[in-house]
Amino acid sequence: MTDPAADIILTTENLVKIYPGSDKPAVAGLTLNINRGTIYGLLGPNGAGKTTTISILCTLLQPSSGTATILGHDVARQAGAVRRKIGLVPQDIALYGSLTARENLRYFARMLKVSGTMIEDRVAECLQLVELQDCADQRVSTYSGGMKRRANLAVGILHQPDILFLDEPTVGIDAQSRNLILERLVELNRSGVTLVYTTHYMDEAQQICDEVAIVDGGKMIACGNPSRLVHDSVSCENLEELFLQLTGKQLRDRME
């Protein structure tokens, strides 16, 4: 019999983040347990605390209280060890527009400490995975929105991370690019990469996620397999209806 704890790759316990000058927590006691090899969707309306949670898990923010560990390493105290295990595909197109995709990937591969002899192979593999090999030597600034998103994804997987965080990776792109990205994410997951994923597209989450957590006001309000959550609900036919039922239809405008 295997120890269930051994399969947990990421855990948070009573995670709290209060930004300086704010009296309301962005994350208010969030507890998560994410198993290795899953696609985990972190869903919530604007201002729910999704990006803050991912920022803490990616060592970009210090939690105000609570703990978060990835592969047994505390994200606050062992940030260096955590950074070697994680990949991030941020919401912004975090690439150098005046460099080509290949030059961007080579640079980030070095920053990710990919072995020197492996860099060219990994760059070629990642470019092929996101189907940018034919325009790899063009400047990123000349790319379409979908191509930029795919290049953004390629950088996140260069070093074959154990866990990949994706913050709305399909926002604002055409159906073809979106479909390709989702297919590649599933492929990556099959190769053993755990994915933690935020999106506002509920159909997307229902399509690819093994498990979702719906958060609102920094707290978890539902968690589980998306199909099962829909099935167990009273009157919802899909995840979007369940999401609106749980979080309400009130607009969630927020100030940055």
Place this chain on the structure above:
Amino acid sequence: MLLLANIKKELLLLSRDRLSLLVLFVMPMVLVLILSLIQDDIFRATGGAPTTALFVNLDAGDSGAELRRNLQSNGALTLVEDRAGEAFDVKSARQAVFSGDYQFAIIIPAAFTTEINQAAKESVQAALSHEDPSRRSSQITIVFDPAVRGVYRSAVLNALQLGVLGLELSRKSSAFEQLLPDELHRSMTEQMGSVFPVGMLPELPQISFDWTGQQLITLDEELASPEKYATLPTSVQQNVPAWTLFGMFFIVIPLAGTLIREREEGTLTRLMTMPVTNSSLLLGKVSAHLLICMIQFGLMLMVGKFLLPLFGTPVLELGSSPFALMLVAVSAALAACGYGILVGVVARSYDQAAIFGSVSIVIAAALGGVMVPIYVMPRFMQTLSIISPLGWGLDAFLDIFVRGGHLTTVLPRVAALGGFFLLCMIVAMVIFQRWRRGN
């Protein structure tokens, strides 16, 4: 109506970035203040604040003291004779000028009074006897810093000439007063014998007025350099290093810009999730921009060496210590890059960095003597000028280009520039680390 709407929108956008507006208003005000103050003395009709010069009076008589009074009373020079109660001698005065502490030293020889009195007497005698004027004169030595620009050297020499002229007139008048009665008596005796009728006018002695133009005192200009220069330092020797340094410091704007753009575009956030240290991120930027600065430096030297002479200027001479020159260039470039990193981590937008960076460099250049030499600034601005890294760099460059300095001469300023770089980097690292930890 469309125009009004566009104007309103632009004003609203401007008013939203209050820090940029503050920088936009405050920095030019500081610039105007600083530039007006440092140039105040140059443009003042009265000649403004006097130039300070060392005065070493070895004269045993009273002429040296009289010259000092003349110079002080015409208001163009402030004479300093001691440091902390210890009188300057010829050696210490030369050293003080060589090291750049003072720009001029006036040295009055020991036999000054005797020599000019004798010269005056011989000159008047020659005038009365229709002989050639005497060639005898006394020599005052003026030691000056090779870094002093020609126009200021001329101003000091003119002031000194004025003082010397007064002294010469006084000495020639005295000699004339003494010699004229004797000469009258001799002339009358020659023409009329020992007794001549009362009321009879004798023929007065004929006087040759060539004596009035004869110099009793000559001024000998001397450069304060261990190995005397055959020629005076040219404007190219003085201007090329000054403006090269000014240009090098403008690396601040692109360097700060890369940091700000990375922050705005999200690449910095991405890098912060990677196993890469702050120092490797920042030092990578410093190293690349240091290389750019050095290429820029090389190009500027080539302009001085090859391009300017095509327009009729003298050729830039690179001094006698290439290693010291490279060391100063590298330390100045490092100081510029360190400042660029600091501006990049402190500024919130590219606009802020561009305005603050460029205006602060112009202010530092003005304070550091790039535009107007420090020694002609008002006293309190001279005191303020010691905070300018451009001033340290310029002084070190001038040590090499015009003072014949070597490695040991420039080391203190190289250390100051290196210290400034380290200070900027430490402060930037602290701020950068706070970002990285999400504070």
